[in-house]
Amino acid sequence: MKDWNALSDADFRTEIRAFVEKDFPPHLRNHPRRIPRWETTREWFLTLSANGMLAPNWPAAYGGMGLSASKMIIYFEELERWGVPRIYDMGLYMLGPILIRHGTDAQKSEYLPRILSGEHRWAQGYSEPDAGSDLASLRTTAVPDGDHYVINGQKTWTTFLDDATHMFLLARTRKDGRKQEGLTIFILNLDSPGVQRRLITTLSGHAELGEVFLDNVRVPAANIVGPLHGGWTAAKDLLEFERINNGSPKLPLYALNQLNAYARARGLFDDPAFRDRFTRLRLDLQDQYCAYRHFCNRLKSGRTPGPEVSMLKLWSTETYQRLSELFLEVAGEEGVEADLLDVAGSLSALRLYYRSRPSTIYSGSSEVQRNLLAKRVLKLPGARP
Numbered sequence: 001m002k003d004w005n006a007l008s009d010a011d012f013r014t015e016i017r018a019f020v021e022k023d024f025p026p027h028l029r030n031h032p033r034r035i036p037r038w039e040t041t042r043e044w045f046l047t048l049s050a051n052g053m054l055a056p057n058w059p060a061a062y063g064g065m066g067l068s069a070s071k072m073i074i075y076f077e078e079l080e081r082w083g084v085p086r087i088y089d090m091g092l093y094m095l096g097p098i099l100i101r102h103g104t105d106a107q108k109s110e111y112l113p114r115i116l117s118g119e120h121r122w123a124q125g126y127s128e129p130d131a132g133s134d135l136a137s138l139r140t141t142a143v144p145d146g147d148h149y150v151i152n153g154q155k156t157w158t159t160f161l162d163d164a165t166h167m168f169l170l171a172r173t174r175k176d177g178r179k180q181e182g183l184t185i186f187i188l189n190l191d192s193p194g195v196q197r198r199l200i201t202t203l204s205g206h207a208e209l210g211e212v213f214l215d216n217v218r219v220p221a222a223n224i225v226g227p228l229h230g231g232w233t234a235a236k237d238l239l240e241f242e243r244i245n246n247g248s249p250k251l252p253l254y255a256l257n258q259l260n261a262y263a264r265a266r267g268l269f270d271d272p273a274f275r276d277r278f279t280r281l282r283l284d285l286q287d288q289y290c291a292y293r294h295f296c297n298r299l300k301s302g303r304t305p306g307p308e309v310s311m312l313k314l315w316s317t318e319t320y321q322r323l324s325e326l327f328l329e330v331a332g333e334e335g336v337e338a339d340l341l342d343v344a345g346s347l348s349a350l351r352l353y354y355r356s357r358p359s360t361i362y363s364g365s366s367e368v369q370r371n372l373l374a375k376r377v378l379k380l381p382g383a384r385p
Contacts, residue, residue, distance in 0.1 A: 001060045002052060005068050012071050016053075016078045023047050030083035030258075030348060034355050035208045038121060038163035041087045048087075049116050055092050062100055062108070063116050069296030073289055076250040081257060090160055091115035091122040095168050098185075102226040102234045111187070125155040125169025125188070125212060126235070134368075135170070135235070136179045140214065142171035142186060144221070149173070151186065151217045157362070161197055161210030164190055174229050183231040187223040194218075203354050249292055251359065252285050252316060255323035255352050259330075262349070268330060281323050288315045307376035310369035317359040318366065324349075324356040 004012060025044055028036070048054040056075045058064020067075060096115055099108055114120040131138035140153025151171055158167070167188045174182030190197070194217040199207040226234035259278070268274045291312050298306065328335055328349045335349025360366045374380045 003060075004065050004071060007071075009070055009074060013074045013078065016075060017081075019051065019053070020078055020082045020084065023051075024082060024084055028085055031085035032348075032351060033206050033208065034086065035160065035206075036085050038088060038118075041085065042118065044084075045087045045118050049118065054116055055096065057093060058096055058100065062096075062112055069293040072296050073249060073292060076248055077253060080250050080254040083254075088118070088121045088160055088163070090124055090164075091120065094124060095122050098168075098225060098234055098237060101237065102185075106222070107187070107225065120166050121160065121164050123158050123160045123164035123167045123190070123210075123212075125158065125167045127157045128154055129156055136183070136232070138170060138172060138183070140169070140171045142173050142184060142219070144173075145218070147221050148218045149186065149221060149224075151188070151214045151219055153214050155212040155214070156210075157200070158210045158212055159208065159362075161212065162199060162207065166190055167212065168225065170231055170235050173231075180232045182229050183235065184228055185225040185231040185234050186219050187225060188217065188219055192217050192219070203357070248316065249285060249288055251356075252281075252288070252320040252323055255320055255327065255356070256282060256285060258348055258352065259323060259327040262327065262331065274330065277326055281319060281326065284315075284319045284322075288312070288319060291315060307372050310364070310372045310377075313363060314360075314366055314369050317356075320359055321356045324352040328353045 007015065024047075028041065028044065031040070033040075045054070052063070053065060055062075055064035056067045056072055058066065060066040065075075091111075092115060096112060099111060103111075111120060115122070125140075126135055126138075128138050128140060138153075140151065140155065142149040142151045144150075149171075151169075153171065155167075155169060158164075167190055169186050169188055170183055171186055172182055173184040176182065188195070190212075194215040196213040196215070198211045198213070200209040200211065201207045202209060225231075263269055263274065263278065269278070295309055295312055331349035364372075
């Protein structure tokens, strides 16, 4: 297994850049879909996996790259610079770290290699029609029946549902006590009897989200991740890992690169007002790099990200939105017309604007993040949970 951290940052950047420019399929650059279908990115996914470059955040012992914080940023920078689209990453950035931390040896042996091979493609079953940001209010139930649990309920806003083979979901296994208690994480094969899926078309015109209906679905008790009734702790860890992923610089960095290329091609940097706004946003992104390194280093030292990670998610998604707003403003009619083509490589101003709108909602809305910071970090009186 290669020790990537033994390289200098400059040598690591050179190696990642050369690999991406040589092996990334050129027809996928700046893909119009936020999340391309599995058959579209399968070749690139397997190329990354075959070269040991698929899981930058996993320890090397489990097949990951084990990157330091600075090299994680370089990794994302090089992929975003080249216009590499998102791959099926729920298993990589969410379930994988949870299994490594909370899973049994049998679960790690069963699922981690199949995440890296692409045999298992994962969706997340957290949000429900009446339990989105207030996740503890979920109503999906799991009732014991011998060595299985019978699950009934509904999940919604499920990313990667179109081509997913499995789902990790949160269900209520005990009704007494506080609503955060009595929750358990389960692993579910989506081919199980009683599972129905329905895709949701987004504002951008792509069916990249969905709903899952669970009708007396039987799941083996061996598929419980972490302690029975103790899923809230693991679920919080998973959300913190998700917020590190969504709080990485990659989204605003991609928007910044696209805006920079457009502005230079049209001489917009000759305008002092535009140059000032662009520079402020670029400096916001540089500040975010520092915060991202801090939280990555916490993970490398074996600690959880902690509730402070909400700050990172706020920082990333709101900077992303401001960049997309500026891009659409300066592109104007040209940006709108180009996005109607919906083809790779076309001007992405309107596309980025559409993508950035929900970014402050998923993984917990900005309002919820601020409440978490107020209550759990600043310890302010009267702050809502």
